[in-house]
Every structure is written in structure tokens, then in C-alpha cells.
Amino acid sequence: MGKIKLHHVAIVVEDVERALGFWRDTLGLPLHHIEHNQDEQVDIACLPAGEGAIELVAPFTDDSGVAKYLAKRGAGLHHLCLDVGDLDAAAARLRAAGAELINEQPKTRPDGTRYLFVHPRSTGGVLLELYQLP
């Protein structure tokens, strides 16, 4: 199996600009870009941190999964994403172990990144995203 890398940590926030006041302006992380993601109905600010990154995720509607998470749990750590290299092999191992995948088949982002989410019930409470980079 390939070498797994920590890709990003996603933090759910009320407001991206206010969150940047801490993570960029006070702490000093660089802001790479802000993505307006219609699929998930969130704005995502990406701040590279070495080989990995921190993503600040803010819902812009009230009924997305992230919006409901924010309403229920409040702002804070949301999910962890690992670059697993071969996503199909990782998914096969997870299925064989009985893990619950939120999307059974990998989805593909516009940049070609393939991803799926593993349910917190199968990881011990962590929403886990797995990436295969293009």
C-alpha cells in the first residue's frame, strides 16, 4: 500500500473573513485561495501549512451538511483528509473491514482529485476524507 499523507484539516467557521483574522493575520498562515463551492454550499479558504493545509469552511446557506454541523456542534475542527495514493485500494480495504463509506463510489472534483468520506461511526468519531490526487 502507498504512503499516506496528511493533506488537510478542515475547520468549520461562521465566517471566512473573521476566521482569517486569526489564522492568517494573527498566526501568519498564507492564504492560497478562497473557493465558492456550490456543491457543498460552502466557502473554503485554503491556507497551506508545509506539505499540508488548513481549510476554513463556512456554509453560505442554512441547509447544507456543514451548516447543520455548525448549528449542532458549533465552530471547530470538522474533518481530516488523508492523501492515500490509490483510493480504490483504500476503499476496498475499508469495505472489507466493514467500514461505512458516506459515498460508496469515489467522486471527482473539477481538478481531477478523487475523494470519498468515511463515516465517523467507522473511525471512532472522526469524519475522514480520503483523496487520490490527479
Add this chain to the structure above:
Amino acid sequence: MGKIKLHHVAIVVEDVERALGFWRDTLGLPLHHIEHNQDEQVDIACLPAGEGAIELVAPFTDDSGVAKYLAKRGAGLHHLCLDVGDLDAAAARLRAAGAELINEQPKTRPDGTRYLFVHPRSTGGVLLELYQLP
């Protein structure tokens, strides 16, 4: 200011061996070591993931900070640690911005790593650890 790197993500778990059943055995992360940390009263399994790492943290008593967190919030993402290079400079910027540091002065681990924690009230809900590596 120096280049900030994602150092580790800590996940609080009930039991390290059971958690390794997922993160090591199913997912395939390598286990580097398990530390029995008397100061924090936790066992910590360190699993390198590229430049960063995942730490599985399990309290072995009922009255530590981590034990109380686990009892209140359940297992899941616990904190995020960034290697900031110059910890005193980072702490000075945080203080100047009015951020609340859990330990006002950096502490030093046996291996020489200096660290401090920033309160979730100042980060938007994230318990944030900052490292200066030896």
C-alpha cells in the same frame, strides 16, 4: 515570520489498541511509537502521515483534561498542532492580538520541543497547539 507547518492532528479515543485497529490495520498508517505520558495522563500512539502525523490519545485516568473532554464530547478530533518555527515570536503576535494562551509561557518536552496551547475561545473553536522543534 517563519514557514508554519502542520505537525499533527490529535484524535481522542477510548482505547489506543482498538483505535489502531482502524487507523493502522484497516487504513494502513504506520505506527511509529506509543508514549505513556504521565504529565497529561494519556497514552499517545504516533502514526506518521507524510510530513505530519496523526496522534491517537487515550486517557488512562478519569480526571485529566483529555478524560474530561472524552466524557463530555465523545471520541473524535481533539486538537491541531502547528510547527511555527519561532514560538516566542508566535506567542508575542498572539498576545498582541489578545489571544488567550492556556500556558502563558512555553513548556518544554523531554525531547526539547517547546510548546504552548491556544484556547479555543481565541481560535474559533479549535484547541491549537504550537510547536517549536528542537
